[in-house]
Amino acid sequence: MTRRLDVVRLWSLAFTLLAGGAVLAMAVYLGVASWPVLRGEGLSFLTGNDWAFRKERFGAAAMLYGTAVVSGIALLLAAPVGIGTALFASEVCPPRLRLAVKLLVELLAGIPSVVYGLLGVVFLRTVMSDLFERLRWDAPSGDTLLTAGVLLAVMVLPTVATLSDDALQSVPSSVRDAARGLGLTRAEAVHGVVLPAAAPGLLSALLLALGRALGETIAVFLVVGRAENRLPDSLFSLAPLVDAGQTLTSKLGGAEPTIALGDPLHTAAILGLGLLLLAVVLALSLGAGALRARLALAQAHRP
Amino acid sequence: MGLLPLLLAATLKINGSTTVNLVAAEAAENLRAEKRMSITVDTQGGSSGGISGIGDGSIDIGMISKPVSQDDRKKYPKVVFTETQIGEDAVAIIVSADVHAGGVKALTKAQLKDIYESKITSWKAVGGPDRRIVFFNKEPGRGTWEVFVHWLYGHPRLAPEVKHPEVGGNEETRTKVAGTKGALSQLSSSWAENQPAVKALGIKAPDGTVIRPTNENIATGKYPMSRPLFLITNGPPKGDARTFVDFVLSPRGQELVRKHGYLRLQDLKRK
Amino acid sequence: MTRRRALDRLFTAAATLSALTAIGVLLGVLGLVVARGFGAISWRFLTEQIRSVGAEGGIFYQAVGTAILVATAAAVALPIAAGTGIGLVVYVPAGRLRRTLEALLHALNGVPSIVFGLVGLAFFFQALGLKKSWLSGGLLLGLMIVPTVAVAFLEKLRAIPAATVEAAVGLGLSRSRLVTSVLLPQASSGLVTGTLLGLSRAAGETAPIMFTAAIFAGATVPHGIVDSPVLALPYHIFVLAQDSFDPRVAEKVWGTAIVLLGIVLALSLGALPLRLKIHEEARRA
Numbered sequence: 001m002t003r004r005l006d007v008v009r010l011w012s013l014a015f016t017l018l019a020g021g022a023v024l025a026m027a028v029y030l031g032v033a034s035w036p037v038l039r040g041e042g043l044s045f046l047t048g049n050d051w052a053f054r055k056e057r058f059g060a061a062a063m064l065y066g067t068a069v070v071s072g073i074a075l076l077l078a079a080p081v082g083i084g085t086a087l088f089a090s091e092v093c094p095p096r097l098r099l100a101v102k103l104l105v106e107l108l109a110g111i112p113s114v115v116y117g118l119l120g121v122v123f124l125r126t127v128m129s130d131l132f133e134r135l136r137w138d139a140p141s142g143d144t145l146l147t148a149g150v151l152l153a154v155m156v157l158p159t160v161a162t163l164s165d166d167a168l169q170s171v172p173s174s175v176r177d178a179a180r181g182l183g184l185t186r187a188e189a190v191h192g193v194v195l196p197a198a199a200p201g202l203l204s205a206l207l208l209a210l211g212r213a214l215g216e217t218i219a220v221f222l223v224v225g226r227a228e229n230r231l232p233d234s235l236f237s238l239a240p241l242v243d244a245g246q247t248l249t250s251k252l253g254g255a256e257p258t259i260a261l262g263d264p265l266h267t268a269a270i271l272g273l274g275l276l277l278l279a280v281v282l283a284l285s286l287g288a289g290a291l292r293a294r295l296a297l298a299q300a301h302r303p
Numbered sequence: 304m305g306l307l308p309l310l311l312a313a314t315l316k317i318n319g320s321t322t323v324n325l326v327a328a329e330a331a332e333n334l335r336a337e338k339r340m341s342i343t344v345d346t347q348g349g350s351s352g353g354i355s356g357i358g359d360g361s362i363d364i365g366m367i368s369k370p371v372s373q374d375d376r377k378k379y380p381k382v383v384f385t386e387t388q389i390g391e392d393a394v395a396i397i398v399s400a401d402v403h404a405g406g407v408k409a410l411t412k413a414q415l416k417d418i419y420e421s422k423i424t425s426w427k428a429v430g431g432p433d434r435r436i437v438f439f440n441k442e443p444g445r446g447t448w449e450v451f452v453h454w455l456y457g458h459p460r461l462a463p464e465v466k467h468p469e470v471g472g473n474e475e476t477r478t479k480v481a482g483t484k485g486a487l488s489q490l491s492s493s494w495a496e497n498q499p500a501v502k503a504l505g506i507k508a509p510d511g512t513v514i515r516p517t518n519e520n521i522a523t524g525k526y527p528m529s530r531p532l533f534l535i536t537n538g539p540p541k542g543d544a545r546t547f548v549d550f551v552l553s554p555r556g557q558e559l560v561r562k563h564g565y566l567r568l569q570d571l572k573r574k
Numbered sequence: 575m576t577r578r579r580a581l582d583r584l585f586t587a588a589a590t591l592s593a594l595t596a597i598g599v600l601l602g603v604l605g606l607v608v609a610r611g612f613g614a615i616s617w618r619f620l621t622e623q624i625r626s627v628g629a630e631g632g633i634f635y636q637a638v639g640t641a642i643l644v645a646t647a648a649a650v651a652l653p654i655a656a657g658t659g660i661g662l663v664v665y666v667p668a669g670r671l672r673r674t675l676e677a678l679l680h681a682l683n684g685v686p687s688i689v690f691g692l693v694g695l696a697f698f699f700q701a702l703g704l705k706k707s708w709l710s711g712g713l714l715l716g717l718m719i720v721p722t723v724a725v726a727f728l729e730k731l732r733a734i735p736a737a738t739v740e741a742a743v744g745l746g747l748s749r750s751r752l753v754t755s756v757l758l759p760q761a762s763s764g765l766v767t768g769t770l771l772g773l774s775r776a777a778g779e780t781a782p783i784m785f786t787a788a789i790f791a792g793a794t795v796p797h798g799i800v801d802s803p804v805l806a807l808p809y810h811i812f813v814l815a816q817d818s819f820d821p822r823v824a825e826k827v828w829g830t831a832i833v834l835l836g837i838v839l840a841l842s843l844g845a846l847p848l849r850l851k852i853h854e855e856a857r858r859a
Contacts, residue, residue: 008750013665015657019720020675023682026693033696052464054443084592092589101593103846108600110842112778114808115831118815119606122824126482140437141483143468154599161596185578187585208684215686217781222815225468226442244468252688255444255471257695257785258348262359262379267696274692278685285684289677314801316705317792328791332625335792343706343792343803346813347785361705475816 027278034272037265045272049231053256058269060276062229066145066245070220071213073149073241074156079206082160089161090168091176091190102165109158117219120151125223132242139242143225146241148250151219156209163208167201168194170295200298204291211284215277217249224250248277314341315543319353319366320446321346321472322392322491323532325563327366330551340543346472350446357537358382363544365535368392368446368491369453374460386533387540389551391566394450394528395492395503395516397477401484403502405432409513410504412527416455418487420463426485434485439476440467441489447473450530451489477501492516493564522572532565607831614829624791624805630822633830635794639708639804640777640837642796643787646712647719647776648769654716655723656765660753663731683721687781690714694786706803708796711787718782719772726771730764731757767845774841778834780808807834 031038038045041058048059089101125142128150132139171194179189195202225244232240252273260266317327324346331342346366348355353365358379371384396415398407407430410418417423418436427433441448443459452462470476473494480486481500495503495516505513506527520526534540540548550556557567622632658679666672691714698710734757742756788809796802807830814827 006750008660008753009665011653012657012661012753015654016661016666016675019654019658019682019724020678022717022720023678023685026685026689029693029697030689054460081592081595084589085596087585088589088593092586093593101597104597104600106842107839108596108603110774110778110838111603112780112808112834112838114778114780114811114815115603115607115835118811118827118831119603121478121815122610123606129483138435140435141468141479141486143479143483154603157596157599185582187582188578190585211684215684215688217686217688218812226470227466227468229464230466249686249688252692253781253784255348255352255442257692259351259355259444261361261695261700262355267700271692271696274689278689281684281686282681285681286677289680293673314797316801331792341792341797343789345789345791359700361699471816478816 023282027275027282030271030275030278034268034275037268037272040265045269046276049229051229051251053260053263053266053269056265058272060248060273062231063246063248063251063273064276065231065240066224066247067214067249069145069240069245070148070152070224070247071210073146074152074213075160075206075210077150077153078157078160078209082157082205082209083164083202085157085161086164086168087190089165091186091194102162105158105161109162113155113216113218116151116155117222120147120219120223124151137242141225141244143223143244144242145224145245148220148224148245148247149241151223152213152216155216155219156213159209159212160205163205164198164202167198167205167295170201171197197298198295200291200295204288204295207284207288207291211281211288214284215249215281217253220247221250221253226250226254248273252277313543314343315364315547316343316345316356316362317364317366317547318345318347318356318362320350320368320532321474322368322446322494322565323366323389323534324472326389326532326551326556326559326565327364327534329559329563330547330556333555334547334550338546340546342543342547349442349444349472350449351444353535354379354384357384357535360537363536364540364547365533367533367535369449369530370533371535372449372459383538385536385539386531387535387548387552388531388533388568389548389556390532390560390568391521391571392530392532393492393516393521393526394447394454394489394530395495396506397480397488397490397495397501397503399480399484399486400500400502402426402431402434402487403504405434407431408505409507409515411507411509412455414507419455419465421465421467432485437483437486438467439470439479439483439486439488440465441476442469442471445471446530447489447491450528454528492521496564518566518570522566522570524572532560604835607828607835611825611828611830611832614825615832619826619829620833623794624810633807633810633826633833636805636807636810636830637833638795639788639793639806640808640834642708642804643711643715643783643806644773644777646709647715648773650713650716651719651723651772652765652769655720655727655768656758658720658724659727659731659761659765660757662728664749664753664757679721679724682717683725685718687718687779690718690782691785694782699786704799705801706787706789707799708787708802708804709799711783711804711806714782714786715776715779718779719769719776722772722775723765723768726768727761727764730761730767734760763848763851767848770841770845770848774838774845777841778808778838780806780812784809784812807837 044059047061049061050057050059089098125147128147129142179193226246227244230245257270260270328344331344334340350367353367354375356362357365414429424436449459452459456462470479473491476488476490480488495501503516505515507513514520514526516526521529534548536544560567619632621634625631694710694714698704704710742752788806789803790813793803793805811830814823
């Protein structure tokens with residue numbers, strides 16, 4: 001037999017490395033490209049509340065704050081409804097309906113973010129500003145961190161639901177049957193046995209949904225107001241919720257990346273923001289993966 | 304790359320201000336249909352996008368709604384920014400219809416400064432309804448913004464940093480102001496004409512006279528925030544760029560300028 | 575006894591309410607888009623060019639541009655994902671390396687689309703000097719959907735019964751022959767499913783293409799690689815969403831949204847029959 005070059009092996013290993021290495025390559029590329037600004041600004045890139053590219057000052061604290069608030073609101077709203085939907089599909093719903101429910105939820109996940117953005121601009125911001133007026137909250141307009149958070153909640157809802165459903169489904173039915181056999185109601189079985197068993201998977205689902213929320217650009221860009229350098233005086237103040245703000249992604253989705261070309265320092269700063277975003281999302285993704293692995297390990301030990 | 308012949312097919316790339324875009328986009332449509340030219344028109348980054356595009360060589364013609372500044376030239380020292388004026392426009396201060404109906408029809412320069420710096424925050428302080436002033440500030444890259452702060456402070460660098468929500472092009476500005484009560488922003492004056500939901504304010508001079516952004520006041524220079532509309536190139540326009548610029552300067556092209564509400568070169572009544 | 579029953583009822587009610595909320599939101603979103611945009615849909619809308627900065631004309635070349643981007647993404651993603659699937663299952667030894675590579679694959683799935691756009695801007699647009707090019711957009715979109723395609727492929731690969739593989743090896747097939755004659759054909763439905771799902775996502779993405787491949791007006795069909803942008807449905811909606819003020823534009827933008835939704839749903843529903851089949855086979859296995 002002739003020792004030919006094993007093309008198949010070469011091809012598959014090459015592409016496996018490509019797919020696996022892509023994330024690392026992107027991170028390294030962004031890191032190298034943004035190094036001048038990161039070194040120059042140091043920690044104040046993260047902690048400084050002063051983004052003024054014309055004056056060559058790059059402090060992203062307000063954007064980090066905005067990102068955290070918007071994503072936090074999104075998860076706060078989406079988690080209960082999403083996990084509730086997953087519980088319905090997995091524990092309550094008759095088996096024949098289950099597929100239909102799952103499909104409908106997936107459909108929601110498939111709606112492009114630009115369509116959500118359109119709905120946000122035309123409908124949500126008006127609804128929110130009317131709501132603010134009704135509640136007599138001092139909100140200047142419908143373009144607020146809260147509006148972006150609500151829109152994001154709708155967008156990550158299907159992610160939470162689908163991944164939570166996967167986590168719940170990975171709990172073997174024998175466990176449920178045993179619980180019911182002992183006379184527990186469905187609610188008690190879920191609360192006492194299923195949820196604890198699925199907990200790592202549920203947490204993983206929430207982490208991944210958080211990652212998705214953090215990275216959403218188009219919809220947030222259109223409704224968040226894009227007001228620069230806004231940080232509240234007190235960390236727990238609720239005032240910023242009804243005011244315009246800026247997130248990492250709303251900055252990156254705007255005019256600055258285009259304007260930055262031709263100015264190496266500005267470009268480096270913009271790419272630094274991208275690196276920041278990538279790093280946080282990667283950390284969440286790896287965390288979620290570790291949790292899933294723990295879940296799988298726990299399953300394997302079960303008789 | 305065996306695609307060399309294909310790669311040499313040249314497209315005329317135009318990018319920049321949303322104000323000039325109305326004219327340029329329609330001019331491009333005409334030239335595409337008649338002369339089979341390949342032209343792309345985009346509005347990323349506004350006037351600043353037009354300048355940085357010429358600066359780094361990624362576009363052939365930049366559309367800008369303000370003059371090229373010293374800072375711009377210093378940023379790209381190797382580039383010979385050549386401005387060709389194609390018309391004139393003005394920056395109007397626009398408010399949402401409820402503010403106008405509530406009694407605010409003009410503002411002084413000092414009032415505008417105080418509003419910009421958030422020293423005045425309620426319409427009541429300037430004779431309007433008891434409502435918070437929602438200032439949608441044009442992105443600092445926009446030609447409209449530069450003209451505005453140039454008039455208020457003399458130079459963009461002297462403008463204080465503010466934290467107002469930002470809007471991008473003319474379209475977004477108009478949409479946001481129309482959809483928000485108590486809103487105020489800077490907008491190309493012709494974009495505010497005959498609009499029920501947004502109204503342009505007059506500028507009140509110290510002696511009390513109100514100068515409205517009418518074509519007459521802009522043509523004579525009486526209205527303070529008039530601004531030229533430019534097509535910019537690196538060096539004098541050549542080839543397809545020349546064809547395009549010539550078209551816009553021709554009577555047909557100038558008719559497009561007029562059609563979209565701006566002043567043609569021949570309408571200007573100064574110098 | 576009553577209290578336990580009551581709690582059980584409460585649980586059922588809460589879960590049902592959640593599901594109804596989620597589905598209600600979905601129907602609401604779809605309903606709004608269709609209601610607003612239905613009037614704009616016509617044969618002329620689908621086949622004409624854009625005019626007057628979006629206020630008149632149709633979206634023909636936007637659809638063409640999206641088609642070009644999606645086709646390129648497929649051409650890029652398929653070989654990479656197929657190679658990755660085969661590599662992980664056949665050639666990379668089980669253990670830490672394989673787990674790390676799989677984790678990296680999932681990490682790639684989570685990368686925000688704007689990061690793809692930024693990397694594309696810095697690398698393709700500027701460093702390589704391509705400026706706006708349909709190829710950059712297609713490459714980025716393709717890379718973005720590799721995990722989706724690969725995961726679906728892997729699912730099917732791992733479902734191939736061990737007996738089949740053993741039989742093939744017993745017949746004396748080399749590894750590479752095993753791959754090409756047995757694994758790839760048997761798991762191809764996974765590749766198809768994954769690709770359709772991935773393309774469904776790629777068609778609707780704005781952030782990867784708005785700096786690197788798409789412009790708002792002026793492009794028809796690209797005539798090269800450098801400086802050859804395309805129009806695209808999602809970017810069109812993004813730009814016009816900021817001008818929803820003009821009523822003529824407003825109707826057109828909703829119409830474009832319907833068309834985009836239609837394409838996205840068609841692609842993801844197209845994967846459905848195969849996915850149901852895979853689901854059935856997995857259940858029976």
